[in-house]
Amino acid sequence: MSEDAAQLYLATPPLADGRDFLPALTSALSAGDIASLLIRLAGDDPRKNEEIVRALAPAAQEKGVAVLVEGSPTVALRAKADGAHIEGVGPELVDAVAKLSPKYIVGAGGLDSRDDAMRAGEVGVDYVLFTGDDLEALAERVGWWAELFNTPCVARAARLADVQPLAEAGADFVMLDDAVWADARGPAVAVAEALKLLQGSQA
Secondary structure, eight states: OOSSOOEEEEEOOOBSOSTTTHHHHHHHHTTSOOOEEEEOBSSOOHHHHHHHHHHHHHHHHTTTOEEEEESOHHHHHHTTOSEEEEESSSHHHHHHHHHHTTTSEEEEEOOOSHHHHHHHHHHTOSEEEEOOSOHHHHHHHHHHHHHHOOSOEEEEOSSGGGHHHHHHHTOSEEEESHHHHTOTTOHHHHHHHHHHHHHHTTO
């Protein structure tokens, strides 16, 4: 792991409307430095999904946040996002790298095994995302990847309390989703706490 603190990567819930979610996103963005935002989409209508991304992306990009779209390189390009996040290591991921790299970011998730992660790295993705409910197992996988590979690693924290252990394990980015949006204190407070935990991982 580098000597720099891990960075925060936010992911939205699956969205059917962008404007309704904008206040929550704006609140989260106000709390401090966020590296990336993944916009997840609830439906399959490309036009509607472009509208959602266009409604949200500028608020993040104005703050220097890289905006990625889950599942659709075409929507990402048309809506002027910064890249796409693809689940799995099949033809869709290969196509996304061919279409977007190196100008745009391509991330890979849904990596159920170490072999899947290595295959994604070989395809040429910009990061791999590891998820899981077992914090110990997730941290172990992050540590394995960070020790052996140069491709950045993102680890999803299911709870705010998981942020620091995953950063300490070697994650370059820690992803938060429900732990921010469902926090009764509001997204800004949750993000501020997460940023403090990331800094604390370097103490």
